[in-house]
Amino acid sequence: MTDDLAFADATALAALVRAGDTTPAELVDAAIARIEATNPALNAVIHPRFETARAEAAGTLPDGPFRGVPIVVKDLDGTLAGAPQHMGNRLLRDRGHVADHDSELIARLRRAGFVVVGKTNTPEFGLLPTTEPLAYGPSRNPWNPEHSTGGSSGGSAAAVASGMVPVGHAGDGGGSIRTPASHCGLVGLKPSRGRTTLGPDFGEAWAGLVVRHAITRSVRDSAAVLDVIAGPLPGDPYTAPPPARPYAAEVGADPGRLRIGLRTDAPSGLAVVDPRCVEAVEDAGRLLESLGHHVELASPAGLDTPGLLEAFSAVLAGGVVFDIDQLAAIVGREITADDVEPFTWMQYEAGRAITAGQYVDALHIAHTWSREVIGWWQTGFDLLLTPNTAEPAPRLGDIVNETADPFRALERAIPFAAHTAPWNVTGQPAVSLPLWWTDDGIPVGVQLVADQYREDVLLRVAAQLETARPWAARRPAVHA
Numbered sequence: 285m286t287d288d289l290a291f292a293d294a295t296a297l298a299a300l301v302r303a304g305d306t307t308p309a310e311l312v313d314a315a316i317a318r319i320e321a322t323n324p325a326l327n328a329v330i331h332p333r334f335e336t337a338r339a340e341a342a343g344t345l346p347d348g349p350f351r352g353v354p355i356v357v358k359d360l361d362g363t364l365a366g367a368p369q370h371m372g373n374r375l376l377r378d379r380g381h382v383a384d385h386d387s388e389l390i391a392r393l394r395r396a397g398f399v400v401v402g403k404t405n406t407p408e409f410g411l412l413p414t415t416e417p418l419a420y421g422p423s424r425n426p427w428n429p430e431h432s433t434g435g436s437s438g439g440s441a442a443a444v445a446s447g448m449v450p451v452g453h454a455g456d457g458g459g460s461i462r463t464p465a466s467h468c469g470l471v472g473l474k475p476s477r478g479r480t481t482l483g484p485d486f487g488e489a490w491a492g493l494v495v496r497h498a499i500t501r502s503v504r505d506s507a508a509v510l511d512v513i514a515g516p517l518p519g520d521p522y523t524a525p526p527p528a529r530p531y532a533a534e535v536g537a538d539p540g541r542l543r544i545g546l547r548t549d550a551p552s553g554l555a556v557v558d559p560r561c562v563e564a565v566e567d568a569g570r571l572l573e574s575l576g577h578h579v580e581l582a583s584p585a586g587l588d589t590p591g592l593l594e595a596f597s598a599v600l601a602g603g604v605v606f607d608i609d610q611l612a613a614i615v616g617r618e619i620t621a622d623d624v625e626p627f628t629w630m631q632y633e634a635g636r637a638i639t640a641g642q643y644v645d646a647l648h649i650a651h652t653w654s655r656e657v658i659g660w661w662q663t664g665f666d667l668l669l670t671p672n673t674a675e676p677a678p679r680l681g682d683i684v685n686e687t688a689d690p691f692r693a694l695e696r697a698i699p700f701a702a703h704t705a706p707w708n709v710t711g712q713p714a715v716s717l718p719l720w721w722t723d724d725g726i727p728v729g730v731q732l733v734a735d736q737y738r739e740d741v742l743l744r745v746a747a748q749l750e751t752a753r754p755w756a757a758r759r760p761a762v763h764a
Contacts, residue, residue: 289314290447290764291756293502294353294509297450298397301352308352308399312341315354315401318764319448325762326424328433328442329356331368331403341399349512351397353450356443360406360436361455361496362387363485367400372408372417372436375623379615388483389496389513393453396512404439404452407684408625409607411600412693413463413673413700415439416684418625424680425467426760427726431677434464434700441468441499447764450501451509457494457603458596459673459704462716465499466729467677469718469758471746472499473506474704476737477711478522480513487521490603491647493596493708502756503747506715507531510739522711524737531743539744541576542666544569547583551706554593555674555699564720564728565671568749571719572669575748583668586656587706591649593698596705598646601635608632630690654710661735667745672716672731674699703731713739715746718755725761 289297289311300306316334323329337354345351357364360371363383370376386394394400405415405423415438416422423438425431426446433442440452441464454461456474465472480496482489497513500506510531516523546569548562569579608628612619621629638646660668683696707714716729734742 290318291501292450293500294350294450294505295502297353298350308341308345309338311352312337312354312399312401315449319402322446322448322762322764325429326426326442326446327421328404328423328439328446328448329402330359330405330420330439333367333400333402337399337401345399346395346397348395348397349508353398354401355393355398355451355453356402356404356440356449357390357400357453358406358437358440358455359403360410361453362390364390364400364403367403370419372406372419373611373624374419375611375615377419381614387485388481388517390453392513398451401449404443406437406439407435408628409604410436410455410457410460411604411628411631412436412683413459413697414678414683416680422680425677426762427469428724429762431679431726432467432683434467434677436460437464437499441465441470444468444470444499444501445760446762451505452499454499455494455496456708457490458600458701458708461497461499462672462704462714462729462731463700465716465718466672467727469721469727469755469760470499470501471503471506471718472716472729473497473510473739473742474707474714475510475514475739476524476713478516478520478524479510479739481515481517481520483517483520487519491599492522492711493599503743503750504532504535507535507743527740531739534740534743535747537744539741539748541578542745543664544572544577544579544667544669545582545665546579546669547581548671550674550702551587552590552592554702557671557674558676560676560722561671561674561728565669565730568719568730569669571749571752575752579669582665584657584660586653586660589653589656592653592706592709595646595649595653596709598638598643599650601631602638602643604628604631605635626688627690627693650709657706657710658712658736666734666741668733670703670731670733672703672729674702676722676726676728707733712736713742715742717746717749719749719753
């Protein structure tokens with residue numbers, strides 16, 4: 285039963301509770317035991333919430349679809365009342381900053397019956413595609429602890445991949461759900477812009493680039509979790525149209541014969557794509573063809589239109605200025621370079637140098653670029669298949685190392701965002717699926733991108749691929 289609980293998905297665990305075969309308290313106790321045994325090797329959970337979780341599980345939980353199922357939440361992308369909120373920052377850690385309310389997304393997860401057993405590691409303010417903050421040290425990849433988990437939801441990914449919990453809350457502003465899912469052999473769905481709310485504290489983050497959801501072990505969990513968190517709050521600036529039916533109903537539904545474009549090179553030549561990532565995509569293309577889909581070498585011409593990197597960088601840097609101003613408001617004093625990591629300060633200085641007119645121009649460029657790219661889906665294509673990252677999971681210290689050179693970190697980060705960030709700009713849904721592993725056992729996810737608001741198409745095809753090439757039986761080197 286112990287191994288079954290460790291690698292059962294959330295849907296299966298919830299069914300056990302409903303059937304009376306286990307209790308929420310038993311599930312939470314088992315998850316805590318797995319975290320205590322496994323986390324020292326991985327540094328995924330940085331804020332345990334064990335006694336509070338036990339008390340919640342022993343009490344009266346909401347009668348939601350995931351009653352009693354343990355979950356971890358990221359120390360970013362939303363607040364959890366009474367829990368530390370440090371966002372990978374040493375100053376907030378040293379001040380012992382604690383959130384005083386639940387964000388709406390966290391509240392919805394709890395109303396669905398999930399029990400939060402801990403909060404997970406993240407790079408400072410979610411800025412880098414690897415989880416190696418100075419505040420808490422690196423999270424380690426369960427498949428090879430010398431390698432990165434990806435970022436910024438790397439702690440959540442390590443916790444799920446190792447069997448600590450079945451689901452980890454996550455957020456994505458340039459690949460921060462999909463890259464950790466790719467590196468750790470999991471399902472990482474970035475929903476459409478406006479599908480999940482950032483309220484009540486924010487209407488948008490990074491000018492609409494940021495969306496929030498979860499990293500899961502199965503496609504059905506990804507769909508079912510989206511069902512419980514989707515939907516706007518009154519006043520949200522972006523609202524995605526509601527689905528025709530629950531997303532969970534798309535799992536197992538026939539997707540029909542789809543027309544799928546395949547592209548392996550990076551947009552605008554931003555990165556050289558590792559042959560292993562190319563092979564993963566080509567292999568996935570052959571698998572899709574074997575399932576009856578039409579796959580051809582094709583992609584939006586707009587992906588190679590200049591301006592994306594500059595516009596994305598301006599929006600990100602502007603977002604960091606806001607983050608630093610928020611940090612100053614929390615601690616009650618001006619922030620200096622000594623209070624944040626060198627990469628964060630570099631982005632802050634870049635953001636301070638941008639005029640209001642330049643920022644608005646960057647948004648205009650991003651919107652124009654998006655219209656050109658999204659138009660490709662109106663020409664008869666249903667999906668685009670690409671690498672998720674241009675390289676497999678790097679070794680720890682590759683992107684962030686002892687030199688603390690922020691310009692080197694920026695250069696090394698580009699291959700891990702070149703294929704993912706475009707879809708944060710367009711707002712389209714995209715998913716990373718664990719269909720391929722390197723010869724030395726490192727997962728390499730592939731990315732599927734759908735038309736605006738068509739998570740339903742992504743979930744149908746993702747479930748079809750999961751059935752054709754199951755990954756549930758795989759176990760990483762470090763696991764509960």
